[in-house]
Amino acid sequence: MSSKQNYFKSIQCLAERTWITLRPFAVTAALTVLLVLTPGSKIFAQVEFDRLMKAVPFDQLQINVDNQIQVLQIELLDTPNRRKPELLKRGVLEIRLLESPDEVYTVKWIDVDNIIMWEEKLLSEVHSLIDKGDFDNAFDYFLFFKRRYDGMPGVAQALQKYQFMQAGVWAAEGKERDLEALSLLESLYRDNPDFVSATGQPVIDEINAVLKRVLDDYISQDKMILVRKLSTRMIRSIGRDDLPSVVDAENRLIQQATVFKEQAQQAMDNNQLREAQQLSRQMMKVYPRLEGGRELAIEIARRYPVVLVGVTQKPTQPDRSRMDSWPDRRTGYLLRRTFMEFDGPGADRGKYSTPLGTVRQTGDKRGLIITIDPANLKDPDSLDGYLVSRRLLNMADVTHQNYVPQWASLFSHIDVRGVYEVVVHFRRPHVLPEALLQSFFDHNVNSDLADGYFRVDAAQSDDMRTRYVVNPDSPFVMNTEDPNFIPPSEIVEIQYEDFKEVVKGLRKGEVDVVDRITPAQAMKLQSELGSDIKVAPYAMPTVHMLIPNYEKPYMQSEMFRRAVLYAIRRNVILDELLLENYAVPGCTLVSGPFAPGVDSDDPLSYAYDATITPRTYSPRLALVLVKLAERKMKEAAKLKMEEAPPIPKLIIAHPATEIARKACQVIKFQLDQVALNTELRELAPGQTVDESGEAHLTYTEVAMWEPIVDGKKLLSPNGLVKITDDHVNRSMRWVDTAMRWPEVRSRIRQVHRIANEKVAIIPLWQIREYYAHIDSIKLGSNTPVSLYHGISRWRLVPTFDED
Secondary structure, eight states, X not given: OOHHHHHHHHHHHHHHHTOOOOOOBOOSTHHHHHHHHOHHHHHHHHHHHHHHHHSOOOEEEEEEETTEEEEEEEOOOOOGGGOOOOOOSSSEEEEEETTEEEEEEEEEGGGEEEEEOHHHHHHHHHHHHHHHTOHHHHHHHHHHHHHHXXXXXXXXXXXXXXXXXXXXXXXXXXXXXXXXXXXXXXXXXXXXXXOBXXXXXXXXXXXXXXXXXXXXXXXXXXXXXXXXXXXXXXHHHTOGGGOHHHHHHHHHHHHHHHHHHHHHHHHHHTTOHHHHHHHHHHHHHHOTTOTTHHHHHHHHHHHOOEEEEEESOOOSSOOTTOSSOHHHHHHHHHHOOXXXXXXXXOSSSEEEEOTTEEEEEOXXXXXXXXXXXXXXXXXXXXXXXXXXXXHHHHHTOTTSTTOOHHHHHHEEEEEEETTTEEEEEESSOOSOGGGGGOSBOOSSTTOOOOOSSEEEOGGGOOSSEEEEEEOTTOSBOOOOSOTTOOOOSEEEEEEOSSHHHHHHHHHHTSOSEEEEEOHHHHHHHHTOTTOSEEEEEOSSOEEEEEEEOTTSGGGGOHHHHHHHHHHOOHHHIIIIIISTTOOOTTOEEOSSSSOOOSSTTOGGGTTOOXXXXXXXXXXXXXXXXXXXXXXXXXXXXXXXXXXXXXOOOEEEEEOSOHHHHHHHHHHHHHHHTTTOOEEEEEOOTTOOSOTTSOOSEEEEEEOOSSHHHHHHHHSSTTSSSOXXXXXXXXXXXXXXXXXXXXXXXXXXHHHHHHHHHHTSSEEEEEEOOEEEEETTOBOSOSSOSSTTTTGGGOBSSOOOTTO
């Protein structure tokens, strides 16, 4: 064997020992689309990506030795911009072998058959993988290119080929993956609208084919909102002229909407107004830009401005400030106005407004200036500063039925300036006196007539339906500057048995709005693609608790109350029963009577001490505490020479609501497990307090909106808890005297700590509350504090500006 042959043979052996097999990955903004659309490949791809990152790059030198091609792995050639060098006819090429980089070899150019650059090799491999349909491995190469060779020539073209062929595979799998295919094709179109596949198929043709299938599927499922939104997006991205599939779908929508329009017109002409309303909403849902469609919808809404609301609870005493009754708060916003009205959380406290006009604090925080705006009144002469001052004086009069203790302790005297201005003077500064004025305001101080925008039409109401109509006696006007703005003039509340049935009613078109659904239902509805049902949270959560009856001997025992708390596995009831294992922000266990808020920045969580961890489930500790409480009770009875009362059968009362009923059934089971025999008693519909006094514990849902006021409604001798503990009552009185917000926060959190330590109530959990409505009705606020908050701004004919 010649020395030349030995030389090449040795190099060939090195090449065989050092052969490295590599695999591929992507580039450009399309990577984001790929990562989203192929979540299963992402983890797998990371392993291959790591292999590529660790691989030693090399070029390949193909040498002709006695008419046989020998392949050598060599160190990367140092060429300008890593361009492949031109093959010369004479001279030599200096190389370093991959395994012996310190040795420099010379190869005659005349023996060089080809040079395969490292980058060229990777591109060749990725094309091969794409051709074979091995998209997972090809995906790795593109990630690698993005990291190490961003902008390398040829990668963009390879990626476009990858996108087109991967989209074709997904499209061939059926309609389940059409959306993924469409997203990939749309990304390809953005990068190269003139792309044509190797088989001669333009990308725009494939987009139209897939888009037509998607739109046809949506239309067949009556998902008109998705048809509109997808069509609008594609037109903005590509243009109407290149999308005959969109034009075809739009023509079909126009035809269907036209049918609804004609049917709605006929129903209106026949005075079938509810049917006309539903048909006009179908028309607007299918194609809101139909010629003459919006005008017809407006006309129908004017003739039939009725909203049907599905509810699961009927009110008993409508009052927007009532903290323990959901239906009373809801209807209170329809029927009664108050001096000051809670509008939701502000920057660091609650926001308040007044139907009278404006209210502002004096600079020294020792007074309020109330200004009546005659434009808010139907009859400007029906109300003046003197009538307002008399009402405020009554609230400070201990002998008057409208007496408010917190207001009386703050109030000093009143000045009336002119006809429409009242100045109230306080004994001391107060951080939020507006919150103390959430009491009924009657336009005639000697009248108990409802003064809200609506009143109950008793003649048209029954056990299952309550009809509310515009109240002609309300002194307040419903202002609007939009001539097409049509608020409801009639609301019909329809009673349903439970949350499941009321949602069914919403789906079937029996109602337009549902005032309350469970968080789990909210999560399910929000996840429904293309639904015309909108779900939104209320501004404020509810706090759920068991309120002890302090008239019962064992309920007076702090140790026994603590045992009850430890015996309830609250996290399981909340997470598995009430939330159905959905992770819902704002739904959490609580350690006291106040709300922790929806997030850490919630301004109305100022009363909640987040440093206190809710007590964990401990049935063994509960058993011990029950025995200790029993022993202590016997010892106290012995000292009085009385017979100790036995541990009673615990009666747990709860409202006739679905959440309370389910939760109490599990609470009963858990208390039974620690030898606390229990009995459940469901209160009459609409009732939240056990008037019989027989219950030991009452399940209560509390709206803790403004803790410095609501705290006293709950924790006081005259509050819901009717607590007589001096420590708790003193701490609440201490809050009343706070003059600055830092003092308020410090003192109200001290109340939280004391209530937690003494187990003044049995804290359970906080629930984020939700409502739902059809898309063709726009409510006055995205996050109302109660359903009819902002009722004057409800819009019965939507604009569909998003389309």
